[in-house]
Amino acid sequence: MVDVEVWLKVGCAATERAFPQRVELDVRLEGDFAAAGRSEDLTRSIDDAGVVERPRRALPKKTRRPLEAVAEETARWVLERTPARAVSVKARKRALPGIRLAEVATYRAAAR
Numbered sequence: 709m710v711d712v713e714v715w716l717k718v719g720c721a722a723t724e725r726a727f728p729q730r731v732e733l734d735v736r737l738e739g740d741f742a743a744a745g746r747s748e749d750l751t752r753s754i755d756d757a758g759v760v761e762r763p764r765r766a767l768p769k770k771t772r773r774p775l776e777a778v779a780e781e782t783a784r785w786v787l788e789r790t791p792a793r794a795v796s797v798k799a800r801k802r803a804l805p806g807i808r809l810a811e812v813a814t815y816r817a818a819a820r
Contacts, residue, residue: 710735712760717771718778718801725771731801733763733782737792754790762789775799779814787818794818 712735715728737754744752763782772778779799786795800811 710737710756710759712763714763714767714778716768716778718773718775720773721804724804725773728768729801731767731775731778731799733778734796734798735759735782735786736796737786737790738794738796739792754792759786759790775801775810775812776814779812780816783814783816787816792818 712733714731714733716731717725717728718731719725719729737759739754741753743749744754762785766785767778767781772781776799779797782799783795783797786792786797794815794817796813796815798811798813800809802808803810
């Protein structure tokens with residue numbers, strides 16, 4: 709699992725999108741990573757830093773309405789650029805007054 713913190717403009721209400729908010733992403737990768745574990749060959753493993761760098765760089769460049777868009781974009785990117793067979797992404801943020809936390813989750817399998 710990789711945990712990422714990103715600051716971006718996201719929310720259904722214009723007041724939510726008026727300023728960047730902290731969004732936490734939990735990214736879980738599924739696949740056969742036994743070869744990397746047995747050999748300790750880094751070329752057979754997934755670069756955790758690479759997985760977190762893309763959301764940190766790309767997500768803040770665009771305003772999104774639903775939090776689901778953040779989770780979907782992250783899942784799509786991970787599947788396109790890693791050997792993972794599947795990925796699950798949870799995205800959560802502090803919400804409007806009276807709502808402590810908003811969280812969504814998505815699961816996507818590679819179409820390989």
